[in-house]
Every structure is written in structure tokens, then in C-alpha cells.
Amino acid sequence: MPVEPIPCAPGGEGGEPGPSCCAPSIASTPLCLEDGSTILLVLRSACTCDGAPPAPPEVAGWLDPATGEFTEGQAPAGAGPCTSDDCASVVLLRLCDQTPAGECVPFLRHLVHDCEGTVTTSTDTQLDGTTPYTPVGEAGDCDDCPCEPRTKVLPLCDYLGPGPQPVVQFLRHITYDCDTGAMLEQSDTELDGATPYTPVGEVGECGQCRPTPMCPQLLGLSGPETWALPDRVESLAITVACGPVTITDCAGNATQVNECGAAFSWSAPPVDCQPGRLCTPFTVDVPEGSAVYLNLLTPCDLGDVS
Numbered sequence: 001m002p003v004e005p006i007p008c009a010p011g012g013e014g015g016e017p018g019p020s021c022c023a024p025s026i027a028s029t030p031l032c033l034e035d036g037s038t039i040l041l042v043l044r045s046a047c048t049c050d051g052a053p054p055a056p057p058e059v060a061g062w063l064d065p066a067t068g069e070f071t072e073g074q075a076p077a078g079a080g081p082c083t084s085d086d087c088a089s090v091v092l093l094r095l096c097d098q099t100p101a102g103e104c105v106p107f108l109r110h111l112v113h114d115c116e117g118t119v120t121t122s123t124d125t126q127l128d129g130t131t132p133y134t135p136v137g138e139a140g141d142c143d144d145c146p147c148e149p150r151t152k153v154l155p156l157c158d159y160l161g162p163g164p165q166p167v168v169q170f171l172r173h174i175t176y177d178c179d180t181g182a183m184l185e186q187s188d189t190e191l192d193g194a195t196p197y198t199p200v201g202e203v204g205e206c207g208q209c210r211p212t213p214m215c216p217q218l219l220g221l222s223g224p225e226t227w228a229l230p231d232r233v234e235s236l237a238i239t240v241a242c243g244p245v246t247i248t249d250c251a252g253n254a255t256q257v258n259e260c261g262a263a264f265s266w267s268a269p270p271v272d273c274q275p276g277r278l279c280t281p282f283t284v285d286v287p288e289g290s291a292v293y294l295n296l297l298t299p300c301d302l303g304d305v306s
Contacts, residue, residue, distance in 0.1 A: 026129035065121035104145035229282035250279035
């Protein structure tokens, strides 16, 4: 028996229907009346998904193929299977009506064949299989319908600075040709989907790891002076030109270096795409007659730390 599958409904968040996974939804079969005329009994069954057994079909009503009129309920009294003398069969086609207005309207065509396979009558209905439908344009295969332009919405981020912050999230609406994929139109809005937005920085995917620009700095200190490590320093290298020099780390451990030419270095690893930070307080005490060279790596926006 010809069937018309119905795609399962999408999930609660919307989206496109899933693949067809249903029992027969609409079918029609011929019955013969006592006077030899033929009617079409319309059967309907519910959509079943996820491997559930199909529901038994129910009688929706019957069609008069001569007039296209649908009558709800059981077939007329005396209707029964057609015999070999008045045999008939039905083919159910899903077609599309390409209207002069540019629409593509799907409908069902019920074709009644005689014993030799010749089409004797044809009745068109809406997809419910019962409501009469009259094509207003050219009827043909639904695959031949021209597709309409489609739109997709992309969440993007406008990176206002050279690093990951500051950043503004927005939506980009792209309309493209469904046949070629070529972009036809593009517009940007705020997250409400309506208020226009104009990016001012670099546009990219949100959550990108965009390293903060780092700049090296070289300092030379001669005593007497006590130098304190500023915040946001990722790495520090110290070369003692002339001792003694006392280095006190953030844990309060003081180390006196007397040897000239001794070198030390510290580095903090990046965290979540942010530059590393050496812990403070960290001081270098340079007495009179002593000298050191300091090589620091800091964010460029920190400026001169001398």
C-alpha cells in the first residue's frame, strides 16, 4: 500500500525535523460499490519514532475519485474489495504545485488504475489525504522546486584591544543562496537579534586565546637603591655587575650575592591564556658601590617600570 511518511517533530528547542522514521501516515485503497463504481478508502496512522512499532491505521473517510469530494467516516454500506472483473489499484504521489506567486505547495495525488494499469481517475488532496486541493501552477517533483535564500546566525566577538580583553559579543546574520552557498547579505546585531551593531575591533570566534602583547625592558641599577618588582611581570632575569646585592623574594627569603657576574632568573607560566605573574613583594637591594642589570618581560600596556 502506498505510504506518505511524516518526519518526526524536532526537539523542544526547535530546529529542523529529523529523518523520516514513521509508520504509514496516509494511504488510500480502492473499494467497489454495488453499482460497480470505485471509491478510495483513506487510511491514516500516527507517526512513530525511535523504533516504536507502528500504530494500526485508522479509517479517516473515503474519496469519490470522480468529484474529489471527501466524506468522513466509514465507507458506504455495500462497499467491498473489488473483484477480478472490476479490479482497480491506487498509487499515491507526493507532488508540488509551483504557483505563479513563486510558492512551492506540496500535495497528494491519488491515481486510480484499472486492471491494465491505465489511469482511470485522478484526485488531488492536501497532505492530510482528505482535504481537496486544486493546483494553480505547474505540478511536478518537489525536488524541482527552487529553494529560497536561507539565513544562519553566528555568535561572534568584537575584540576591542590587542589582547583577549575588552571584548563585545554580537550576532552576525548571513543570508546565502541555498544552491550555490554564495553570501547574499550580511548584518550585525546585538545579542537581542534586533539592535544594529557595528564592530570596531577585530572580529573572531568568542573564547579565542589571544595572547596579551608583551614587551621586554632592560634596567641598570647602581647603589644605593632598593628596587621593587612591579605587578604583572611575567619573567625577570638579574645579572650582578658588582656585588654585594641582596635579593628578597615574595616568601621573605633574602639572598645576598657577592660574586660579580652571577645571574638569576624567574618566570611564571601563563594561566587561561593570560600572561603569567611573578609573585610580589620582590625586592633587590643595591648598596653604594654595587650595580645590577634587570631584564623584565611585562605587558606592553604597563609602560616603563624603571
